[in-house]
Amino acid sequence: MDEDEHDKDYEYVVIGCGATGFSVIKELARKNKRVLAIDSSVERIEVLKDQEYDAIVGDATEDEIYKTIDIFKVSVILVLTPSVEINAEAIKKIRKLSKEIFIISRATNQKTKEELEVLGADFVVTPQDAMKNAIINAVEEIDTYRRVKKFKEVLKNIDGKLGIFTHDNPDPDAISSALALKEIAKHFGVESDILYYGEIFHQKNRAMVNLLEIELIRADEADLSNYSKFALVDSSNVGANNSIPKDVKLSIVIDHHPAEGVEAEYVDLRDDVGAAATIMTEYLEQLKIVPSRTLATALFFGIKSETDEFKRNTRTSDFTAAAFLYPFVDHEMIEKMEGPAISTETLDVLGMAIKNRQVYSSFLITFAGFINDRDSLPQAADFLLRLEGISTVLVFGILKDMVYLSARNRDVRINIGEVLKRAFGDVGSAGGHAHAAGGQIPLGIFGEVTDRESLSKLITEAIKKKFLNAVGIEVST
Ligand SMILES: [Mn+2]
Structure with missing residues (x-):
């Protein structure tokens, strides 16, 4: 063995370099992994060395071989001889030395797979598993191909x-x-x-x-x-x-x-x-x-x-x-x-929503004013939900001839989509999920009021009442 092989740290050690072991070694090396091959056959090791792989002769069932390599620096050992007995013996020896190291091994069937797992192998592959996976992959590929x-x-x-x-x-x-x-x-x-x-x-x-x-x-x-x-x-x-x-x-x-x-x-x-x-x-x-x-x-x-x-x-x-x-x-x-985390429009809406907020226990209801962009309402609602003690938020604003609603909720007992539907389903359209919901109500149903201040008051009172009713809070107005 060359002197420099002792100095190298290996991430992977492959024990058993028959057809399976050899192809695993090649694939790992191709992925630039530092891998050491061990086999009891002198000829096999010569072949590997000729192809510039790091390889040593050794018997996996003897203690000697595990002293030769610095096992504590290895992350994975692949025990891949065709003999379940040899693999079992090797796993026992490795586990005695280290509980940390990952062991991948090879078994002949489900029964021997379980035996190797009991001995401490982390992952055991059987020919049946490998075949099944290959077939399932092929089926998926065919599906994609046909599609x-x-x-x-x-x-x-x-x-x-x-x-x-x-x-x-x-x-x-x-x-x-x-x-x-x-x-x-x-x-x-x-x-x-x-x-x-x-x-x-x-x-x-x-x-x-x-x-x-x-x-x-x-x-x-x-x-x-x-x-x-x-x-x-x-x-x-x-x-x-x-x-x-x-x-x-x-x-x-x-x-x-x-x-x-x-x-x-x-x-x-x-x-x-x-x-x-x-x-x-x-x-x-x-x-x-x-x-x-x-x-x-x-x-x-x-x-x-x-x-x-x-x-x-x-x-x-x-x-x-x-x-x-x-x-x-x-x-x-x-x-x-x-875009910017927060637009000027959203900032204005948020300012208005903060100013107009009304809090009833963990509920926050607020009128965000006359808006230009519906998108700013959910952003304001998201923001207000971060206030201490608040778990449900309803923000509404007027755009053209419509009142838009946006609600956010993190109270697990409340489904805000259902609440909005119950509260406003009869006067407009509303709904959504447990944590987020929205809706719209035609302005027409609030009558002929044209001055903005009275309209704001009227709408705020009506929406507040309907919403709080739907969540079962009584308010005296
Ligand atoms: Mn989509």
């Missing part, structure tokens, strides 16, 4: 222009998914437009569209007869969360919300991803289409905002997609799109 093949066929068969719909009031996930489909379609020689109903009203969404110069067409103003086929992304059924006319036939539907009864030539609905942009990123990867800087930035922003910075409903595939996009992303642009 992509079908997708390509449908795209190639589009004769004319493709209209790509998003859900109403598209968010970054919807916009970026539509943009991805547009680029993919173009790749197959199909021109397309992105069509949407509603508004792009959140600051971030507007910033995204403007900064990335994404061309979106208001579906209301478009002549739908210009399109030969239609697609829908980030939404799944005509009429559900979208204003697509009932007579429009969809050819492609891609969404990350499970739905029933979706009819189209090509349907890809998944519930194991956090964003539609993740699905679209996978298509780019599988179709080997390198995303443009704009598209990569849009999709990354889409995944990031849909999963609330990877905090909400995020799956492995969302991280994988983000990692794929990462090198192509314009990160400065992302920062710009996210």
